[in-house]
Amino acid sequence: MARRDMTPGRLAAYIVLIIWCILAIFPIFWMASTSFKPVTEGFGGLGSLLPQNPTLNNYVAVSRLLPLARNILNSVTVATVGTILTVFLCSLAGMAFAKYEFPGKNALFFLLLATMMVPPEAGVVPVFAIMRALGWINNLLSLIIPTAATAIGIFYMRQYISGFPNEVMEQARLDGCGEFRIYWQIVVPVVAPALAAWASIAFIARWNDFFWPLIFMRSKEMFTLMVAISTLPVSEGLSTPWPVIMAGTTISVLPLFVIYFLLQGYQKEGLALGAVRG
Amino acid sequence: MPSSGLLQRIWRARTIYLFISPFFILFAIFQFFPLVWSFYMSFHEWNGLGPMKPIGLQNYRFLLRDNVFHTALGNTVIYWLANGVLILPLALLLANFLAMPRLAGRRLMRSVMFLPYVTATVAVGLIFNMVFDFNSGLVNTLLNTVGLPSVPWLTSVEISKLPVIFLNVWRLTPWYTLILLSGLQGMNPELHEAATVDGAGPVQRFFSITIPVLMPILFFCFITLTIDSFRIFTEPYILTQGGPGNSSLSIVQYLYLNGFRIFKLGLASAIGYALTFILLIVSAAQIVLLLRQSGLTEVN
Numbered sequence: 001m002a003r004r005d006m007t008p009g010r011l012a013a014y015i016v017l018i019i020w021c022i023l024a025i026f027p028i029f030w031m032a033s034t035s036f037k038p039v040t041e042g043f044g045g046l047g048s049l050l051p052q053n054p055t056l057n058n059y060v061a062v063s064r065l066l067p068l069a070r071n072i073l074n075s076v077t078v079a080t081v082g083t084i085l086t087v088f089l090c091s092l093a094g095m096a097f098a099k100y101e102f103p104g105k106n107a108l109f110f111l112l113l114a115t116m117m118v119p120p121e122a123g124v125v126p127v128f129a130i131m132r133a134l135g136w137i138n139n140l141l142s143l144i145i146p147t148a149a150t151a152i153g154i155f156y157m158r159q160y161i162s163g164f165p166n167e168v169m170e171q172a173r174l175d176g177c178g179e180f181r182i183y184w185q186i187v188v189p190v191v192a193p194a195l196a197a198w199a200s201i202a203f204i205a206r207w208n209d210f211f212w213p214l215i216f217m218r219s220k221e222m223f224t225l226m227v228a229i230s231t232l233p234v235s236e237g238l239s240t241p242w243p244v245i246m247a248g249t250t251i252s253v254l255p256l257f258v259i260y261f262l263l264q265g266y267q268k269e270g271l272a273l274g275a276v277r278g
Numbered sequence: 279m280p281s282s283g284l285l286q287r288i289w290r291a292r293t294i295y296l297f298i299s300p301f302f303i304l305f306a307i308f309q310f311f312p313l314v315w316s317f318y319m320s321f322h323e324w325n326g327l328g329p330m331k332p333i334g335l336q337n338y339r340f341l342l343r344d345n346v347f348h349t350a351l352g353n354t355v356i357y358w359l360a361n362g363v364l365i366l367p368l369a370l371l372l373a374n375f376l377a378m379p380r381l382a383g384r385r386l387m388r389s390v391m392f393l394p395y396v397t398a399t400v401a402v403g404l405i406f407n408m409v410f411d412f413n414s415g416l417v418n419t420l421l422n423t424v425g426l427p428s429v430p431w432l433t434s435v436e437i438s439k440l441p442v443i444f445l446n447v448w449r450l451t452p453w454y455t456l457i458l459l460s461g462l463q464g465m466n467p468e469l470h471e472a473a474t475v476d477g478a479g480p481v482q483r484f485f486s487i488t489i490p491v492l493m494p495i496l497f498f499c500f501i502t503l504t505i506d507s508f509r510i511f512t513e514p515y516i517l518t519q520g521g522p523g524n525s526s527l528s529i530v531q532y533l534y535l536n537g538f539r540i541f542k543l544g545l546a547s548a549i550g551y552a553l554t555f556i557l558l559i560v561s562a563a564q565i566v567l568l569l570r571q572s573g574l575t576e577v578n
Contacts, residue, residue, distance in 0.1 A: 119505065149300040208400070
């Protein structure tokens with residue numbers, strides 16, 4: 001970068017951005033660093049940025065406190081199956097709203113948008129009763145099925161698929177393709193980047209969800225990772241084993257960080273059109 | 279007959295209805311039906327096991343004079359206002375800086391900035407719990423180093439909402455920054471070039487071009503931020519358990535306590551309705567406000 005570029009305004013921008021980056025990454029770094037410190041080592045001050053005697057004991061301790069393997073499996077199952085289902089059903093419905101004319105289309109789409117204003121938590125008591133009637137309490141289905149098709153996901157996919165050329169679909173229809181084959185063999189390959197972007201947003205939402213698994217999962221073995229680490233013993237004062245708890249939180253965020261960096265390329269795609277969340 | 283023509287059109291589009299049906303079926307079972315049932319339940323006293331006892335409007339009357347509910351409502355409104363006042367301007371500033379031409383390290387900074395959003399709220403809650411701890415937390419240690427006294431962040435009625443707000447700002451600002459950034463990058467650069475030629479400085483360009491062009495996106499952000507703020511649960515649940523003395527309790531937390539800890543299911547349903555009602559009014563007010571404003575600018 002040429003030096004003449006460095007006006008006071010640009011300098012201020014760099015300073016603000018760098019400070020915010022440090023603020024963004026520091027708590028995460030602090031968590032990871034603390035998780036490697038022996039429980040007896042002081043962890044309060046900045047003097048101990050890095051552990052002096054790094055240890056893996058906290059990870060061992062947290063895996064004794066919680067059925068971690070099982071919790072991880074639950075979280076992976078909910079997030080993976082839930083994401084695949086929701087991407088499939090939302091893109092299918094998104095294509096329907098973007099590319100077809102049918103009676104009641106506008107009313108149904110308006111209804112879909114209106115549902116976004118109603119907080120799902122409001123009906124949590126009856127939803128619990130429904131889950132109990134279905135036998136889905138302590139069953140991962142209660143976390144996967146209700147969000148298998150979401151209004152926001154359909155809205156996003158509709159926005160994206162609207163740009164798909166009609167002529168291509170028309171040609172496929174003349175060639176004798178059914179509507180589902182048009183979706184599966186012609187639309188899906190082209191909108192794959194949008195599907196991947198939506199998948200990463202949906203995966204983050206499902207992996208990090210806390211309210212619903214807290215309510216539907218009633219035994220330690222069925223807890224998702226988030227509910228499991230929330231049961232770690234936090235108390236006021238020095239008695240809390242923070243390094244052990246930080247080992248738990250590190251395990252809970254690490255998979256997402258890895259996926260996030262692997263899916264970097266889709267980030268821009270993910271937000272350019274939709275500006276929505278799932 | 280026109281109706282048979284309509285039926286024919288519906289029949290012809292049956293595959294399409296099949297494509298959109300999953301959402302509407304799931305919505306009916308897991309949202310609409312619960313809302314109707316909830317409405318019925320809110321006029322009853324029920325602990326989930328015995329028979330429901332009809333009590334008319336008593337749950338709602340109780341909420342009108344229930345101090346805990348008023349506190350929870352007040353706290354939630356404060357979370358909402360703090361989020362709106364802090365997150366959106368901050369996100370706008372950061373997005374504007376990130377969109378600067380020839381910015382070195384843009385990709386890296388964007389990735390780093392987004393990390394808080396990827397970090398689970400539960401994990402951040404626990405991290406902040408450690409960092410804001412009165413005795414051993416990093417924040418107080420740093421305050422002591424520069425000669426300031428320790429602050430009871432999580433244990434004082436007056437300031438227990440602050441760490442919750444910090445957590446929200448830390449975790450949600452990146453999300454809105456990225457949305458606004460994509461809006462900025464979709465802007466026609468000629469607008470700015472023309473204004474520069476006309477002698478407008480960067481600040482003037484920001485207020486007279488960037489903000490008006492971004493208005494629809496900003497509005498969208500404000501609506502989603504409003505809905506998310508009124509649904510706050512995990513942050514105070516993990517960070518302060520709503521305490522001390524309900525000083526950080528949110529509405530959804532109060533709903534959860536009534537529904538799943540002390541099993542006042544009728545009252546919990548009434549709280550759910552109050553929440554829905556408040557949210558609908560707030561969202562509707564925002565939409566009306568926007569429509570009126572855009573109407574006025576068109577006249578001008």
